[in-house]
Amino acid sequence: MIIKTKNLIIRDFQEKDTMGLLEYLSHPRVNCFADDRLYSEESALAYISNTPKDMLRYAVCLKEDDFIIGDVFALREYTDTFSVGWHFNQRFEGKGLAYEAATEFLDYLFCDAGARRVYGFVEDVEKTEHAGTASGVEKCLKMAIGLKNTAIDYQIVAF
Numbered sequence: 001m002i003i004k005t006k007n008l009i010i011r012d013f014q015e016k017d018t019m020g021l022l023e024y025l026s027h028p029r030v031n032c033f034a035d036d037r038l039y040s041e042e043s044a045l046a047y048i049s050n051t052p053k054d055m056l057r058y059a060v061c062l063k064e065d066d067f068i069i070g071d072v073f074a075l076r077e078y079t080d081t082f083s084v085g086w087h088f089n090q091r092f093e094g095k096g097l098a099y100e101a102a103t104e105f106l107d108y109l110f111c112d113a114g115a116r117r118v119y120g121f122v123e124d125v126e127k128t129e130h131a132g133t134a135s136g137v138e139k140c141l142k143m144a145i146g147l148k149n150t151a152i153d154y155q156i157v158a159f
Helices: 015-025 031-036 041-049 097-111 134-147
Strands: 002-004 008-011 055-062 068-078 081-088 117-122 153-158
Touching: 002 097, 008 097, 015 041, 015 055, 015 068, 015 081, 055 081, 055 097, 068 097, 081 097, 097 117
Parallel strands: 081 117, 117 153
Antiparallel strands: 002 008, 008 055, 055 068, 068 081
């Protein structure tokens, strides 16, 4: 799968992504992703190579040089229901890139992957207007809903 946006390429992981992946997942900043912590190049390679069967997981890379800056993922829980999330490198925050990636990924889920219902959990609701916050997730979901003219459900749970 490849999605191209103004600034990004969302694609399958490649072996060359291990160091960039390690850079942002060696110290996950959100507690609910602590289990995704990577400790070595080998663990990063295992993360890339061992995607669970019911999960869609893709690298988010800068279009200019194909450097990985994050990843988006969705766990298929039922035929048309997905739990969604994303990880992003802190060095690239504040540029709208997570929002750009999340919006396009959600569009892909609704238009191409058969999603009718998505939900996401948000741990840090103190920050606002970012793709990783409750308001940002809702903004991304509403953007994706506007891209597809069908009835869909979404839920945001903040804790």
